[in-house]
Structure formats: structure tokens, C-alpha cells
Amino acid sequence: MSLQNRTVTARAVLFDMDGTLVDSTRIVEQVWGDFAGRFGLDIAEILRTSHGVQAIDTVRRFAPAGADVHALTSELGRMELAETRGIVPIPGALQLLERLPANAVALVTSASRSLAEVRMAAAGIDLPAASVTAEDVTRGKPHPEGYLRAASLLGVAPEDALVFEDAPAGIAAGLAAGIRTVAVGPNTGLLPEGVFHIPDYSAVSVTTDVSADGVRTISFLL
Structure with a gap:
């Protein structure tokens, strides 16, 4: 994965939920x-x-x-x-997800699976087939277990993945997993060196290319 001029390339993308895909x-x-x-x-x-x-x-x-x-x-x-009023997608999230290959996306959330299903549905976002919820890990964020598990589910090495996160604990988890991490929104705290910050996905563009030998590369312009 490379990082130049606010362009990030990866083979798989791992998203947190609350504050990253869903505003709850x-x-x-x-x-x-x-x-x-x-x-x-x-x-x-x-x-x-x-x-x-x-x-x-x-x-x-x-x-x-x-x-x-x-x-x-x-x-x-x-x-x-019991409460879903006011739950909406983060600006640009739906459009971004529509442009990503479904089998290259995972959700990694500290919420339970039932809560993830409710909130994602309330925001109009499909739950990725590869989803790691509270029940799937023994140690929650900031431990890297969830992100390492998600990368494994998608069949990529940590260095070939990209994390989008909004909270200090999640950012720490992504970095501890050895995964390049992009911070989203206003609640990220002080960012470690090398972590890009975006307010939301409104200005993010993405392209996907497949090489002659079948290797897929997803490029984000942040």
C-alpha cells in the first residue's frame, strides 16, 4: 500500500460503524x-x-x-x-460504499451484531458480509484483534488494508494492527503522525483497478 499526495491504495477497506459510517x-x-x-x-x-x-x-x-x-x-x-430516530449515514458514506467492491469491505465495530444490524439498516447501509462485532472478539478496541480478524476474513495482509475510524480507541486499534488508518470526523483526538484526517466522505474519490495477474488495487483520493 502506498501513500502519496493524499492518495492511499489498498486491497481491502475496513470501516468502524458509529461516527465512521453511521451518525448515531x-x-x-x-x-x-x-x-x-x-x-x-x-x-x-x-x-x-x-x-x-x-x-x-x-x-x-x-x-x-x-x-x-x-x-x-x-x-x-x-x-x-429500541431507538433509531436520528440515525443517518455519514455524508458521502453511501456513495463511497457503492463504488467499493463488496468483497473488499469489512465492518469492525464495538457494537453487538444486533445493534450493528439495527443501526446500519436505519442509516440505509447494507451490513458487509465480512463483519466483526463485539461477540467476535475477546479484546475490544484499542486492542487490534478486531481489525486483524477482519483483514484475515478478507484474505489480505494488514499492510494491504486500510482502516477508516473516528475515535481514538479505534484509530489506536487500526495502527496497532499494522494497518494504515484514516481518521474521520470531529472526535478523533490528537492524531499520530502519518494519519490523514477527513471531515466526512463528501470529497473522497475512489477507483478500482485489476492488474493482468488479477491483483485488485483500490485507490482513494482524500
Whole structure:
């Protein structure tokens, strides 16, 4: 994979979901706001650190001593599943996905599979056949397990893939997997050297070429 003049080439593309393909800000803030209010917690701190990580890890971090972490996480999950109002695709995401080969795309999300199905459907985005959700990993972001698994599902080496991510935990996971990572949106935090940032996909163009020996190359102009 090469990187020159804001052009990135890869053989496969791995997307996070919330904040990267799907804007679910309204419901995320509502659910975690309810959680924070119940226990007298700092909602700003929860939102700052929860983005991109599995819900159970956030509950475990912030719930008071003695709380039933699994029960609380399940309750929050039911709240998230019940609400889809305001969920929309990130600008340009639908158009970008339409131009990508379906068998070169994977989803890697900290959400459960059921939540991923609900939110992607609400945003009008097809769930990729290669999808890695919370149930598929033993260690969530910022651990690289999810992205390494997705690259393997698509049959590419990490250095031949490209990650699009919006949260510090996810960006760290992509880089830890040895995958070139592009940051998306306003919540990326301080970016490591070499990580490009895009506000959304509105100005991103993509082309796909196949060589004479059948090697596919996807080129992004960011």
C-alpha cells in the first residue's frame, strides 16, 4: 500500500460503524446520559472515553462498586436497540460504499451484531458480509484483534488494508494492527503522525483497478 499526495491504495477497506459510517450521536448521548444521571457521573467524561470501545468496558470503568456490570450493559443495550430516530449515514458514506467492491469491505465495530444490524439498516447501509462485532472478539478496541480478524476474513495482509475510524480507541486499534488508518470526523483526538484526517466522505474519490495477474488495487483520493 502506498501513500502519496493524499492518495492511499489498498486491497481491502475496513470501516468502524458509529461516527465512521453511521451518525448515531443522538441516541448514544441519550443512553449514556441516562446512565450518568442514575449514578451521578460526569457525562462529558463518559462520552470522551467511551467512544469506540465496547459498552461493557465503559460500564465496568464507571459503574459504582458492587454494580452488576453485565446487567447494566444489557439494559443499556436494550435502550440502544429500541431507538433509531436520528440515525443517518455519514455524508458521502453511501456513495463511497457503492463504488467499493463488496468483497473488499469489512465492518469492525464495538457494537453487538444486533445493534450493528439495527443501526446500519436505519442509516440505509447494507451490513458487509465480512463483519466483526463485539461477540467476535475477546479484546475490544484499542486492542487490534478486531481489525486483524477482519483483514484475515478478507484474505489480505494488514499492510494491504486500510482502516477508516473516528475515535481514538479505534484509530489506536487500526495502527496497532499494522494497518494504515484514516481518521474521520470531529472526535478523533490528537492524531499520530502519518494519519490523514477527513471531515466526512463528501470529497473522497475512489477507483478500482485489476492488474493482468488479477491483483485488485483500490485507490482513494482524500
